[in-house]
Amino acid sequence: MSDSTISKNNNIQTVIDILAQQLGEKLKTGQSIREQHSHTTTMIEPQLPDAVVFADSDADIQAVVDVCARYKVPIIPFGVGTSLEGHVNAPEGGISIDMGQMNQILQVNPEDMDCVVQPGVTREQLNEYLRDTGLFFPIDPGANATIGGMTATRASGTNAVRYGTMRENVISVNVITPNGKEIKTANRARKSSAGYDLTRLFVGSEGTLGVYTSITLKLHPIPQQILSGVCPFPTVEAASQAVIATIQMGIPMARIELLDAMQIKASNLYSKLDNAEQPTLFLEFHGSDEEIKSQAELFTEIAEDFGGSEPQFSTVLEDRNKLWKARHDAYWAARSFRPNTKVIGTDACVPISRFSECITESQKDIEELGLVATFVAHAGDGNFHTQLLIDTKSETEVKNSAEYISRLNKRAIAMEGTCTGEHGVGQGKQKYLEIELGESVEFMRMIKQTFDPDNIMNPGKIFSLTE
DSSP states (O other), rough: OOOOHHHHHHHHHHHHHHHHHHHGGGGOOOOOHHHHHHHHSSSSOOOOOOOEOOSSSSHHHHHHHHHHHHHHHOOEEEEOOOOSSSSTTOOTTEEEEEOOOOEEEEETTTTTEEEEOOOOBBHHHHHHHHGGEEEEEEOSSSSOOOOHHHTTTOOOOHHHHOOOOOOHHEEEEEEEESSSOOOOOOSOOSSOOSSSHHHHHHHHTTTTTOOEEEEEEEEOOOOOEEEEEEEEEESOOOOOHHHHHHHTTTTTEEEEEEHHHHHHHHHHHHHTOOOOOOOEEEEEEEEEEEHHHHHHHHHHHHHTTTOOOOOOOOSSSHHHHHHHHHTTTTTHHHHSSTTEEEEEEEEEEOOOOGHHHHHHHHHHHHHHTTOOOEEEGGGGTTTEEEEEEETTTOOHHHHHHHHHHHHHHHHHHHTBBBSOSOOTTTTTTTTHHHHHHHHHHHHHHHHHHHHHHTOOOOOTTSSOOOO
């Protein structure tokens, strides 16, 4: 063992000893708890932290940052662990801060349509709390993620085509930075020309610049009426072209999601549905009765032009839930479709004009490489997910899945898109970020080194500090 490794291990043990004295039972070092705070749905192996702190106050976070900064020990923020690219792994060990008990809704301002929450609040918890205000928080990445985790990965989801992503819906964050200072990036005003836009810097920073203590969010009025629908198409290309036409016509879709035939088959089996096993668009319109009626009629005309079947629509909650069930259960349906395999989810996003081409070429890759996969797309903003069902005991499948992910990312970038529309970079997509942004990544390194010269905040994520 080298002297540097001995010194590092001694530092970590010293930090654990100090935090045990300061925080008592809030600090855990058990193997099973550490394993729970390192799981990942990529092919990346879990990398365990040395200890987990269950923080329930700003003071707890401050204590961890102060001690870790003093001894140069890594800090890994943790929400509920739904991230997909190894974000919560601890490649250099260190202290995981579990934010689950930082789950207070601190302030709701109905007149201003905003709220302030702690980072451990989940999106479902927030919307349950807001129910009687006539407002809601629209970002829905599928999983019941924490607001802190969603902010860190710049999450989006099914409603993004109308309401935007976390980038558009976070007004301000309070952050404890690596030097132990707490900063606020903005006040609650809806616009500002005051200084650098630090809020946008911290949204999507994946825990590499600091630890959130509170987040101020935009809220939106609950729609007067919601109309949901499903519409099968003969091919993915036809469905994709219908999406492009719908967006270009300016129809204000709340959601427009695409499931391929394989995913529909998996969902039928898992959720006991009888949807036609064809590529299918799942739709949602928000507005007044007249607005949603005219929007649905216009979409129906577009669908007919591209060979779509007549859509099924409903405004009744129970019927809407049934129509959307295949989409909501997509991950679990895919997971059960091919037993004894691992689901590896990856995403890409391209300009809407290239969406059809990108997804159809990607399907051809899956067939050529002999893989089994389902496709689910947030089609309205050009973002789609491939859920690879991989037999991890098969060297060929593991190798070919890596080849597919490489082709997908490079194709999306070549189309002036991105290697990740919403999963984030984490550990898994770093080499593609370099391809996508080139010299801009060096500028990111400069920012990281300025904020965090000792590289204690979630090290090994987004990029390495050396090329």
